[in-house]
Amino acid sequence: MSGWALIRIWTVVVYLFMFLPVAVVVLLSFNASQFGAFPMTGLSLRWFGELWANEAILRAFRVSFLLGALTAAISTTLGVLAALALVRYDFRGKNLVSTVLIAPILVPEVVLAVALLLFLRFLQMPKSFALLLLGHVIFTLPFVVLVVQARLVGIRRDVEEAALSLGASPRQTFFAVTLPLLAPAIFAGMLFAFTISFDDITGTLFWKPGGVETVPTQIFAMLRNSISPEINALGTVMIVLTVGLPLLGAAIARRLGARTR
């Protein structure tokens, strides 16, 4: 079937298009040449060493990790509670509530960034780490609600009802039965929120106070000069972190899921 063969070749081309540029970043980060471009003159780890010695980049990593962790904690708490309400209860106005909760991803990020920034300026609040955190919470929240909701649908209620009917208090039931069942969903939500926060740049550029850089804004600032091998090395570290963490997370979630099943 030649049509099918064509589709297969096309698919290979699409995948190459998606992955080759990223592969080149990883390849060039090991380049021994001091210009960070082709032709490669040999393999070397020196750019990773320079990265490690670059105080600005290390600071950006600390900011990004702190911001991502706090965003994940807050956003997942709000998102899991809301997703529980949406999956477990029927109430009037449910559709409207769902739409409101995913509204932050329907609004273009620039508009969201402008609205929040100007509103807090109006309230005399200067740009700060807190503003950055609030911003990251609001645009990761819809993703957490969607992801957690999708996982929650699969959890059956009768286990909890069994615990209650066997004499456990609602509080005991929540901590002994519901929470362990929820763990994979909570974990998935946190991972999502962390990764989105860690990767964000548009909103961050509007909200960040002067002198504070996250890893993406640091890369963006470095790009203004020229593409140095250091940026490729930083890119490789980012790829390992943002691809490796979710894969690790998926493995842990599967473990958690297997244990509670």
Next chain:
Amino acid sequence: MATVETREARQPWILLAPALTAVALLLLVPLAFIAVYSFWLRTATGADIAGFHTDNWAEALSDPFYRDILLGTLRIAAITTLVCALAGYPAAYFIARSKANRAILLLLLMLPFWVSYIIRTMSWINILGVSGAFNSALLAMGVIGQPIQMLYNEATVILGLVHFLLPFMVLNVYVSLEGIDETLEQAANSLGATRWQAFREVTLPLSLPGLAAGGLLCFVLAAGTYITPLVLGGPTDAMFANLVFEAIITQLDWPLGSALSLMLLAILGALVALYNHFVGMSQIARGFG
């Protein structure tokens, strides 16, 4: 009994309260605020004059500079969406119909979502830049004597956007194709349709909701993009979000920046509303399942 029932009825709202409060205070109220603010005036001294002045809107709507950039932004978003649909549909079809490799293809499809947006955007500098892969290869082969500057134009902005948005398209089309009963196509075949006819008459129409979902995401994300034109575009390739940033952060003309933001929101919001009317938001949520 009544108290138990009212408690049961209140329960979902207690659970929803924190999230709804956050969305209200951090999104809805600020949006209402910039709607009001866009009618204020910024004076030369830097103070705002409250009131109902239509000057910002008149400027945002009539200045040919803003209009051209708005039209340019919509054109770039439309081309990006079209390219994503044409490139992504066959790939999604292949994933949905291939039995052996589906799991690995899907995993690979999800990977770009996790690779940093700024890294994926800047990776094209390594490929197309003056000392990038293409130029080095052409120089080595002797095709060209001098490196050519292929970057920093509208085409590379679109290339960067397609690279960023293609996975969204493939995933959404895949989700809708996967939900189509394969025996429908076989039934059409056995009734005398060719494979191509069966695809065109049966599968393609049934997959349109997924194509529409992917298209909406691609268009809205492309039209709101801020970083790609700065990294891969030239000085004349500014898009609408760059204008907004310029007005707010550089010129500190917040009322004008508010009006420009709301213009973008109105246009993209109208698209989302149209989509919601004809297809429904649940199609997009399915991509997360």
